[in-house]
Amino acid sequence: MKKNLLLVVLFIVALVLAACSSGESASAPKNTDGSSNEKTISNKTFTYASTSDAVGLSPILMNDSPSANVTEQVYEQLFQRNVETMEFEPKLAESYETPDENTWVIKLKEGIKFHDGTPFNAEAVKYTFDKLRDPATAAPRASLLEPVDTINVLDEYTVEIKTKYPYGAFLASLSHTNAAIVSPTADQKQDLMKEPVGTGPFKFVSWTPGDQIVLEANEEYWDGAPELKKVVYKVVPEISTAISMLQTGEVQFIDNLPTEQIKRIESLDNVNIDKIDGSPVYYLAFNHLREINQDPEFREAVAAAMDRDAFVSKLNGLGVRSDSVIGPKVFGYDSSADKAGTVYDLEKAKSLVAKNGYGNKPIKLLTANRSNFVLMAEIVQAQLTEAGFNVQIESMEWATFLDSARAGDYDLTFLSWSNVTGDGSELLYPNFHSDNVGSSNRAQYSNPEFDKLVVQSRTTIDQDERKVLLDKANKMMIEENAVVVMYHGIVTAALDKTYTGLELDPNGKWYLKNITGK
Known part of the structure; x- marks a missing residue:
């Protein structure tokens, strides 16, 4: 009897084991450690390829696209621009109000932590913005907060920002990559350029x-x-x-x-x-600190020698031809600026070169070693050479190029601006206002009348008035050939x-x- 009972028990155990074996074979095969061979998105590595390495990973100190591609995933701003409506919406902020035209009271989302476990709060916002605008920091985009007078912590999740004057582009500035909020604890403990700590996904x-x-x-x-x-x-x-x-x-x-x-x-x-359709603009910049580039006829000769339609035709639909510095996707754009620049006229360019002896001295054309920059350099070199100029290309990797351009170590160069804020004031001010010569104004451009228009465009909250002022400033640059726009990006x-x-x-x-x- 005991023997029969034992046989029954063994038979039942065998059935159970068989059922378990059958169930397991229907799923993904297992490795010796019990893990599944089936790859899902959760254990795959997602790889992005970049032709250039990042320069640094602190939003306060970096100012280039390869770096921003990383920091935008790690850090966050108080506000963000809705890509559908192009309106600015709260991100780390919960809401805001403006009791008067120089005061912004911003309520912050609660319960958010930085990656190091420290709390995101009003003190972190104040710390970040104070460091960004501190001259000792030498932040390349300190201009974003130039209008700020004081920053006050009202309570743990409320910050009050007072500006020196009405600032029409303030929300745009606070949505910028370089206005992302950093962990104060981490910033004091380590080099955020090498080890970033934000609140991002x-x-x-x-x-x-x-x-x-x-x-x-x-x-x-x-x-x-x-x-x-x-x-x-x-x-x-x-x-x-x-x-x-x-x-x-x-x-x-x-x-x-x-x-x-x-x-x-x-x-x-x-x-x-x-x-x-994008907001980036690509342009030929003159180093306005060089004496030759301060000659209006030299700049006109260069502009007249450049067949930009021929160049854009080689972009295979990835560029939009326009003379306007402010592009169609940027606040302040007016279509009347599209054809306001110096037209291509090779004979006129040749005449100006011969008349002034512009071909007697070599011109250093600096370019980054990125594909479209190299293409621009090669085509423009050929066009300027045909007009009688003596142009020599110098190509550099991205980080070195940025340093050389900022230092003004060139005669001509190609620059670009992504227009992250989508606001014309925050295109013209950092890139071309004399306040920023030697930092973000790599063209070293300085024009008091232009400066005045740009400042006015920033110091009014009347958006219609801002558009008029920006259009005037834009056309002033175009008429002076302060830069020569190559194309607006797709x-x-x-x-x-x-x-x-x-x-x-x-x-x-x-x-x-x-x-x-x-």
Whole structure:
């Protein structure tokens, strides 16, 4: 009897084991450690390829696109611009009010923490903004808060900002990449240029200069953890190599698609391409501290020698031709400025060169070693040479180029501005107002009449009046050939079809928080 009972028990155990075995075989196969071989978005690495490494990862101290592409995922601002309506909305802020035209009282969201576990609060906002505007910091975008007079903490989650004058572009400034809020504790403990600490959906893990930056999901993010768990910013200096990596699946995302490779990228079966009209502007800048560049006829000769229509035709639809410094996606734009510049006239350029002997001395044309910058340099060099100029190109990697341009170590150069705020005052003031010569005004441009118009555009909250003032300042630059606009950008991105949810902004910024896998 006991023997029969034992047989029954063994039979039942065998059935149970068989059922368990059957159930397990229907799911993903297991590794020896029990983990699944099936790759889901939660354990995949999402890789973005950049031709340039970041310069630094503190929003207070950096001022370049490769760096901003990282910091925009790690840090957050008080306000953000809605990419659909182009209106400014609260981000880390909860709400705001203006008791008078020089006072802004901003209520902050509660319960948010920085990645180091310290609280986001009014003290953190005051600390960040005070450091950004402190002359000792030498922040490249200190101009964002130039109008600020005082910053007061009213309570843990309320900050009061008083300006020296009415500031029409204040919300735009507070939405800027460089106005992101940093952890005071982390900033005093470590170098945020190398180890960033913000409140954003992704946290910093590591940076191997020249190779890659690694981020991971902030699982305690106040607006819900991102689905992507690991993000790698891979430095791939050759764009053709990056495209090949995109094709093979080693890379999932690239942006700023090069015009000469666009047809190749469009042919890839595993990729979706986004193109939207953008706010970035690309222009030839004169170093206005050089005596030759202060000659109006020299600048006119250079502008007349440049066939910008011919250049834009080589962009394969990724550029918009306009003479206007303020582009169609930027507040203050007026279409009458599109054709207000010096027209292409090779014979006139030749005549001015011969008359003034402009070809007798070599001209240093500085360019970054990025594809579109190199293309601009090569085409413009050929056009200026045809007019009789003696132009020599000097190409530099991105960080070195920025330093050289800021120092004014060039005769002519190509510059760009993403117009992150989407506001014309915050285009003209940092780039061309004499206050910023030697910092963000890399053209070293100084014109008292222009300065006055720009200041007026910033010191009124009447938006219609601001448009008129900005149009006047814009056309003044165009008529003087202070710069020569090459084109306004089309913002582009190529994303592996496995993923959706990339948020692309007309200013060229993008956000990874809402990316999901199929």
